[in-house]
Each structure stands twice: as C-alpha cells, then as structure tokens.
Amino acid sequence: MNRKSIIAYPYVIWMVLFIVVPILLVFYYGFTVDTGAGAKFSLENFRRFFEPVYLMVLLRSFALAALSTFICLLLGYPLAMILASKDFERKNIMLLLLIVPMWMNFLLRTYAWLTLLEKKGIINSLLSALNLPTINIIYTTKAVVLGMVYNFLPFMVLPIYTVLSKIDKSVIEAAQDLGANSLTTFKKVIFPLSLPGVISGITMVFMPAVTTFVISRLLGGGHYKLIGNLIEQQFLSVYDWNFGSAISIIMMIVILISMGILSKYEEVREGGGLL
Amino acid sequence: MRKFLRRFYVFLIFLFLYAPIFVLMAYSFNSSRSRGAWGGFTLKWYRELFRDREILTSLKYTIIIAILSAVISTILGTAAAIGISHMRKVPRSLVMNISYLPVLNPDIITGVSLMILFIFANINFGFKTMLIAHITFNTPYVILSVMPKLKQLDTHIYEAALDLGATPSYAFWKVIIPQIMPGIVTGCLLAFTLSIDDFVISFFTTGVGVSNLSITVFSMARRGVNPKINALSTLMFLSVLILLIIVNVRMSRDIKAKKQREATLI
Numbered sequence: 001m002n003r004k005s006i007i008a009y010p011y012v013i014w015m016v017l018f019i020v021v022p023i024l025l026v027f028y029y030g031f032t033v034d035t036g037a038g039a040k041f042s043l044e045n046f047r048r049f050f051e052p053v054y055l056m057v058l059l060r061s062f063a064l065a066a067l068s069t070f071i072c073l074l075l076g077y078p079l080a081m082i083l084a085s086k087d088f089e090r091k092n093i094m095l096l097l098l099i100v101p102m103w104m105n106f107l108l109r110t111y112a113w114l115t116l117l118e119k120k121g122i123i124n125s126l127l128s129a130l131n132l133p134t135i136n137i138i139y140t141t142k143a144v145v146l147g148m149v150y151n152f153l154p155f156m157v158l159p160i161y162t163v164l165s166k167i168d169k170s171v172i173e174a175a176q177d178l179g180a181n182s183l184t185t186f187k188k189v190i191f192p193l194s195l196p197g198v199i200s201g202i203t204m205v206f207m208p209a210v211t212t213f214v215i216s217r218l219l220g221g222g223h224y225k226l227i228g229n230l231i232e233q234q235f236l237s238v239y240d241w242n243f244g245s246a247i248s249i250i251m252m253i254v255i256l257i258s259m260g261i262l263s264k265y266e267e268v269r270e271g272g273g274l275l
Numbered sequence: 276m277r278k279f280l281r282r283f284y285v286f287l288i289f290l291f292l293y294a295p296i297f298v299l300m301a302y303s304f305n306s307s308r309s310r311g312a313w314g315g316f317t318l319k320w321y322r323e324l325f326r327d328r329e330i331l332t333s334l335k336y337t338i339i340i341a342i343l344s345a346v347i348s349t350i351l352g353t354a355a356a357i358g359i360s361h362m363r364k365v366p367r368s369l370v371m372n373i374s375y376l377p378v379l380n381p382d383i384i385t386g387v388s389l390m391i392l393f394i395f396a397n398i399n400f401g402f403k404t405m406l407i408a409h410i411t412f413n414t415p416y417v418i419l420s421v422m423p424k425l426k427q428l429d430t431h432i433y434e435a436a437l438d439l440g441a442t443p444s445y446a447f448w449k450v451i452i453p454q455i456m457p458g459i460v461t462g463c464l465l466a467f468t469l470s471i472d473d474f475v476i477s478f479f480t481t482g483v484g485v486s487n488l489s490i491t492v493f494s495m496a497r498r499g500v501n502p503k504i505n506a507l508s509t510l511m512f513l514s515v516l517i518l519l520i521i522v523n524v525r526m527s528r529d530i531k532a533k534k535q536r537e538a539t540l541i
Binding site (some may be wrong): 006007044075094122231248 | 285293294296299304354356361362366373374379380382383384387388392397410468471475480489492493496504507508516520
C-alpha cells in the first residue's frame with residue numbers, strides 16, 4: 001500500500017521548498033539582527049515591537065477589526081435569520097445575490113467606496129443637492145471600518161445562514177409549545193444552536209480584517225496604519241526584513257492560537273449537540 | 276407588518292451591497308470626468324479601456340496565471356491527496372498540517388515569506404515567481420477538496436476491478452479518478468477563482484512589468500479615481516453575474532433531472 005504514497009512526493013518537495021523554507025526564513029530573520037559583519041541571534045526585533053508606537057498599531061488593528069466584526073454580526077445575523085426562515089420566497093436568488101459581490105474583485109469593491117466617499121463624490125453631491133450638510137469620512141477610521149464591513153459582510157452571513165437553515169424546526173416548535181415567547185426561544189434555543197456558524201463567521205471576518213493593508217491604504221489614505229501596512233512598509237519601503245519578520249511571527253502566532261481556540265470551541269459545540 | 280419589515284431590512288442590506296457597484300456602473304457611462312456631475316452618456320471610457328496597454332497586459336497575465344496555476348495545482352494536489360491518503364499516520368498528519376499553513380496564515384505573511392525566499396535564492400521577480408506563488412497557495416485548496424471524496428471512496432470497487440483483471444493503472448484511471456472527479460473539479464475551480472482574485476500574495480511576488488488586474492487597479496486607485504476603472508468594474512461584474520447564473524441554472528437543472536430519475540426508479 002505504502003508504495004502508492006510516492007505520487008505525493010512532488011507535492012511534498014514543493015511544499016518543503018515553498019511553504020516550509022519560506023516560514024523558516026521568516027523565523028531566521030525575525031530572530032537575528034544584521035550587524036554588518038553578518039547576522040547575529042537577537043531578540044531585539046521583538047523588543048522593538050513592544051515600543052508604544054508599534055503597540056498602538058497592533059491595538060488599532062485589533063480594535064478596528066473587532067468593531068467591523070461586531071457590526072457585521074449585528075447586520076448579518078438578522079439577515080441570515082430572514083433568509084433561513086421557511087416562508088421567505090426567492091431564497092436561492094437572494095443567496096446568489098449575496099455571493100455575487102464576493103466574486104467581484106476585492107480591489108474593485110474597495111475602489112467603489114473611494115468614488116462614493118470622495119469630498120466631491122456622489123454621496124456628498126446628493127447631500128448638497130438636498131441642502132444637507134456634507135460628510136467627510138474619506139481617509140478616516142470610519143471609512144476604513146465601512147470598507148471592512150462592506151467587504152466582509154457576506155462572510156458573516158453565509159456560515160450563520162448555513163447553520164440556521166439546518167436547525168431542526170421541531171426543536172423551535174417544542175420551545176414554543178412549552179410556552180416560550182419568541183425572545184426566549186431565540187435566546188435559549190436558536191442563538192445557542194447557531195453558535196458554530198457565528199464563530200466561523202467571526203473568524204472569516206476578523207482574520208482578513210485584522211491583517212488587511214489594502215482597505216486602510218485606499219480608504220484610510222495611509223494615515224491610519226494597521227499591522228498589515230506596518231509589515232508591508234518594513235518589506236517594501238524601509239527594507240528592514242528583520243523587524244518585518246518579527247512582526248509577521250507575532251501576527252502568525254496570534255492568529256494560529258486564536259484559530260485553534262475557536263476551532264476547539266466549535267468542536268465542543270458540535271460534539272455536545274442537543275442531547 | 277412583520278413581513279414588510281423583514282423585506283425592508285433585506286432590501287436595505289442589499290442596497291448597501293449593491294449601491295456602490297451600480298453607481299460605478301452608471302458612472303462608467305458618464306462623459307464628465309468629475310464624479311459630482313452627469314455630463315451625458317458616452318462609451319468613451321470603454322474605448323479607452325480597450326486601448327489601455329497597462330490594463331490589457333495585466334488582464335492577459337491574470338488569465339494566463341489563473342489557468343496555468345489552476346491546472347498545475349490540480350494535478351499536483353490530486354496526486355498529493357491520493358498519495359497522502361496512503362501514508363502512515365504520522366507523516367500524513369505532518370503533511371496535512373503544513374498544507375493548512377497557507378490556508379490559515381494571513382495572505383500577507385505567505386506573501387512576504389515567499390518574497391524573502393525568492394530574494395534569498397536570487398530568483399528574478401516576475402512571471403515565474405508569481406506563478407510559483409499562485410501554485411503554492413492554490414494546491415492546499417485542491418487537496419482539501421479532493422480529500423473528502425477519497426475518504427468516501429469504497430476500496431472494494433477498486434479491488435473488484437483488480438479481481439476482474441484490470442491492471443492497477445487501468446483501475447486507477449477508470450475507477451478511482453471518475454469517483455473523485457467532483458472533488459477535482461471543485462478544487463480546480465476554486466484554484467482558478469482564488470488566483471484571479473488574489474492581490475496580496477501577487478503584490479509581494481511580482482516583478483517589474485508583470486502585474487495582474489488587482490495590482491493594476493491598486494496602483495491606479497492610489498493615483499486617484501479613474502473612469503476607466505468604472506468601465507472595467509462594469510464588465511467584470513456582468514461577467515461574474517452571467518457566469519454564476521449559468522452555473523446556478525445548470526445546477527438546478529441537474530438536481531431536477533436527478534429527482535426525476537429517482538422518481539421514475541421508484
């Protein structure tokens with residue numbers, strides 16, 4: 001039987017060359033400093049990251065991503081519930097319409113908001129035509145959050161919808177028969193059962209939001225540096241690979257740990273089930 | 276009332292999702308360059324789009340890289356999935372866990388790590404490096420789509436084929452491959468779309484003169500708003516919409532046909 005594993009070897013070689021070696025190189029650069037006479041082992045890059053300037057960037061990235069994730073959940077959960085409800089007509093078309101923007105190029109979607117939010121953009125022309133005060137949110141954190149919510153909302157709705165539509169309707173009916181009102185039914189039955197979907201929705205929104213550098217660059221105008229912008233800058237303009245690698249390592253560890261915790265939680269939920 | 280509120284909510288969310296796209300589409304026909312004013316209907320931006328060397332070349336590279344990386348990663352990934360399923364437990368979980376890395380890792384980290392590698396190995400940045408990067412992040416997705424099909428595979432059918440005198444390679448092509456075909460097709464399509472949509476990893480692994488559509492849009496958008504991008508968005512949106520409608524119609528037709536077949540069988 002084991003002879004057959006040979007056909008995986010081309011991939012294994014590819015994997016070592018282009019997944020393992022690059023990650024090892026990131027670790028190598030992260031843990032060394034260039035002394036001029038060659039690389040030397042050092043934790044200097046990590047120490048530097050804990051300087052207030054950089055910690056602020058990390059904090060800001062997490063705050064903005066958390067806020068966007070929260071807004072996505074707030075907007076997305078009701079939508080998922082409506083789409084999953086039995087009496088909602090044209091369900092398939094609505095789902096398709098939800099997926100279509102996801103298939104459109106990410107850059108173009110972000111660019112669309114650039115034209116809408118501009119100082120003399122469409123929203124402001126409409127507002128001034130109606131004699132209303134214009135809004136100036138382009139190149140602010142508000143625009144960045146808006147861009148994140150816009151880009152990642154479908155990623156929140158779809159997993160919640162999937163879980164909600166699989167809930168056994170008789171469980172809900174049982175709760176109602178036992179005298180629960182709709183709020184109690186939601187709190188005690190529907191929401192707990194939908195948690196796996198909520199968690200994968202949160203992961204699918206939070207992870208790309210926290211590492212983005214495109215949205216913050218285009219809609220934030222480069223004033224609001226996020227962790228992704230910091231990494232990009234270290235590699236493409238400052239050429240400090242050592243520091244850039246250290247930030248990447250921290251980012252990678254934080255993300256892999258949170259993914260691990262979330263997936264554990266999901267398993268417990270699924271395994272626990274109703275009984 | 277309740278029904279109305281629900282419909283209104285759905286309407287508002289979809290307005291939020293689609294308004295920016297529709298505004299872009301409308302303004303792609305606006306002859307005035309400024310966004311505030313409507314200067315009359317024109318196809319000028321479309322003509323300019325098709326004359327724009329930069330955009331056309333990046334479109335060409337996007338498609339070539341998407342096709343090449345999808346085909347190569349499908350072959351590499353399918354073979355890998357079959358091989359991995361025959362591995363012993365420890366090497367199997369090792370390979371699978373490493374394969375998860377590009378899926379779980381933020382794109383930016385995959386991008387910079389490959390960039391370091393290419394500089395370290397002294398490879399010139401350009402078409403080659405971008406293609407390698409795309410194959411690298413696509414292949415794990417192919418493996419993940421083929422794996423479940425391999426797990427469902429009934430090994431007895433393969434053994435039956437061997438008992439009936441088929442050579443192992445004949446049985447492989449005639450028995451195993453057709454059964455895991457849905458997974459292979461899903462993986463290939465996934466790889467193709469991921470490659471077309473990628474920006475971050477391409478951004479770090481491309482060189483002078485070679486860029487895909489996302490990179491071109493990014494550099495144009497940084498220079499400010501450009502009506503040619505509106506025209507491009509309109510065309511991309513319409514092609515995605517048409518493609519998805521075709522896929523959807525075909526899928527629902529297949530489901531209907533399947534149901535009918537089952538009904539006649541009963």
